[in-house]
Amino acid sequence: MIDASPLGANVPCPPFLPNMNSLPFTMENLGFIRQFPWSYKPNLTLYGEEKHVIEELKFFKQHGGSSMVECTIVGLERDMNMMKRMAEESGVNIISGTGYYVDSALPSEVHSATQEQLVSTMVHDITQGAAGTDIRCGVIGEIGTSWPVTATEKKVLQATAAAQTQLGCPVIIHPGRNKQAPAEVIRILAEAGGDISRTVMSHLDRTICDHEDLSAFAKLGCYLELDLFGIEVSYYQLGDFDMPSDAQRIKMIKHVLDEGYEDRVVIAHDLYTKHRLMHYGGHGYSHILLNVVPMMLARGISQDQVDKMLIHNPRNWLTFK
Numbered sequence: 001m002i003d004a005s006p007l008g009a010n011v012p013c014p015p016f017l018p019n020m021n022s023l024p025f026t027m028e029n030l031g032f033i034r035q036f037p038w039s040y041k042p043n044l045t046l047y048g049e050e051k052h053v054i055e056e057l058k059f060f061k062q063h064g065g066s067s068m069v070e071c072t073i074v075g076l077e078r079d080m081n082m083m084k085r086m087a088e089e090s091g092v093n094i095i096s097g098t099g100y101y102v103d104s105a106l107p108s109e110v111h112s113a114t115q116e117q118l119v120s121t122m123v124h125d126i127t128q129g130a131a132g133t134d135i136r137c138g139v140i141g142e143i144g145t146s147w148p149v150t151a152t153e154k155k156v157l158q159a160t161a162a163a164q165t166q167l168g169c170p171v172i173i174h175p176g177r178n179k180q181a182p183a184e185v186i187r188i189l190a191e192a193g194g195d196i197s198r199t200v201m202s203h204l205d206r207t208i209c210d211h212e213d214l215s216a217f218a219k220l221g222c223y224l225e226l227d228l229f230g231i232e233v234s235y236y237q238l239g240d241f242d243m244p245s246d247a248q249r250i251k252m253i254k255h256v257l258d259e260g261y262e263d264r265v266v267i268a269h270d271l272y273t274k275h276r277l278m279h280y281g282g283h284g285y286s287h288i289l290l291n292v293v294p295m296m297l298a299r300g301i302s303q304d305q306v307d308k309m310l311i312h313n314p315r316n317w318l319t320f321k
């Protein structure tokens with residue numbers, strides 16, 4: 001479960017809310033929290049929300065969901081035993097990630113580790129178990145990168161490519177907040193021998209907004225992930241970027257589907273803050289199933305294409321080769 005505080009580490013409070021962190025999480029304050037989610041530190045963790053998350057995972061399963069990829073890794077606060085409990089109590093498969101988040105979130109030992117040590121840890125997490133448990137991870141990622149990519153992040157990417165080559169495992173990347181960042185990461189991974197066809201580039205909906213830029217990136221052959229469905233506030237605190245609406249996300253997806261990339265698209269919510277849980281008035285884990293799929297079908301995306309995005313593409317990506 002994610003402690004995303006590194007994301008909000010240096011986000012300024014809105015000027016009219018100098019002590020936002022002292023506010024209670026109430027309906028009266030939900031508007032501010034939705035507008036400035038990274039300025040309210042209590043919002044940036046799901047620790048203490050196990051009961052609510054389990055209830056919402058059950059709701060997700062009740063409405064057709066079966067599996068979820070959970071990309072909390074070193075640099076964020078991962079709890080393997082909690083995720084195992086949640087999977088067992090909800091009946092939802094949870095595929096956990098191994099790897100290293102963005103440079104600013106990493107402990108000193110990662111900065112000083114050799115590439116070989118990083119490879120060894122990721123391979124161990126997948127083949128033996130992570131964080132001192134026998135609970136094995138099923139994906140490398142979300143590997144965190146900044147813009148520009150730092151030296152430590154490049155070392156992590158090269159280690160990721162080496163571990164992927166050894167295991168034939170799926171990889172998912174968090175790109176820096178610049179439209180050039182995804183292609184730069186793909187270049188580094190490819191040069192290190194990574195399998196780009198087994199790699200997901202996440203958060204494209206907060207990174208590339210121009211359809212032609214998205215088409216150019218799609219040519220590189222990775223999976224294209226738009227994974228912030230449910231965030232309908234256009235103000236984006238973490239970068240000089242207008243966050244798209246779900247309707248605009250669907251238009252981006254339709255554009256690449258029309259260009260023949262239906263085997264390459266995956267979608268998600270990237271839910272890691274309290275305010276997006278249903279318990280706190282959010283859209284929850286079932287938003288795509290209940291609300292986005294009908295929107296897609298109404299906009300000319302076929303059921304077969306929806307099934308590819310929600311079933312077949314994730315299954316193919318997650319299958320070790």
Ligand SMILES: CC(=O)NCCS(=O)(=O)O
Pocket residue numbers: 002004007174203206238270272
């Ligand atoms: C957990 C995480 O890094 N999510 C990425 C979305 S964001 O817009 O880059 O914060």
